[in-house]
Amino acid sequence: MTVTIKPTTIALLATFGLALAAVAADLPPASAKTGVTYATDIKPIFDNSCVKCHSGDKPKAHLKLDSLENALKGGKDGKVLTAGDSAKSLIVKCVAHATSDPDSWMPPPHNRANIGPLTPEQIGLIRAWIDQGAK
Numbered sequence: 344m345t346v347t348i349k350p351t352t353i354a355l356l357a358t359f360g361l362a363l364a365a366v367a368a369d370l371p372p373a374s375a376k377t378g379v380t381y382a383t384d385i386k387p388i389f390d391n392s393c394v395k396c397h398s399g400d401k402p403k404a405h406l407k408l409d410s411l412e413n414a415l416k417g418g419k420d421g422k423v424l425t426a427g428d429s430a431k432s433l434i435v436k437c438v439a440h441a442t443s444d445p446d447s448w449m450p451p452p453h454n455r456a457n458i459g460p461l462t463p464e465q466i467g468l469i470r471a472w473i474d475q476g477a478k
């Protein structure tokens with residue numbers, strides 16, 4: 344029996360493979376820095392790239408990132424980080440574009456405020472902060 348593979352099948356498989364690769368995208372490694380805290384390392388990053396939308400009376404996704412307490416509280420769907428496990432933390436997946444839904448990529452690509460993506464170094468610091476207990 345001969346199996347004929349149509350070009351459309353190949354195209355479908357290729358698309359599926361690409362989608363899988365995108366979901367499984369490696370996260371930037373956690374920074375090797377020790378003693379990472381919200382106050383010293385994370386607040387400057389959030390102030391620059393996040394609080395425009397995640398603070399005030401109507402924070403996007405009901406998530407405020409303007410204080411450690413608020414960041415730990417989370418948003419409309421609950422907590423956005425798991426202290427001790429940055430790879431499983433939603434906030435890391437969002438900034439690393441590792442969620443399957445691009446609507447969760449943060450900051451949103453092409454946002455009107457023109458806030459660009461975080462660098463791998465910044466993501467590494469956020470990972471180290473979470474891995475070290477999110478203090």
Ligand code: HEC
Nearest residue numbers: 392393396403404420423434437446447449450451454458
């Ligand atoms: C220009 C506005 C804007 C900026 C800047 C921004 N966000 Fe968001 N954020 C949003 C919006 C809008 C949503 C809701 C997205 C949705 O529900 O589809 C959101 C949702 C989220 C969520 C929840 C995602 C989910 O699926 O529940 C997290 C976590 C988050 N943002 C983190 C961040 C972080 C960290 C930064 C900074 C690095 C940031 N955001 C910067 C607008 C912004």
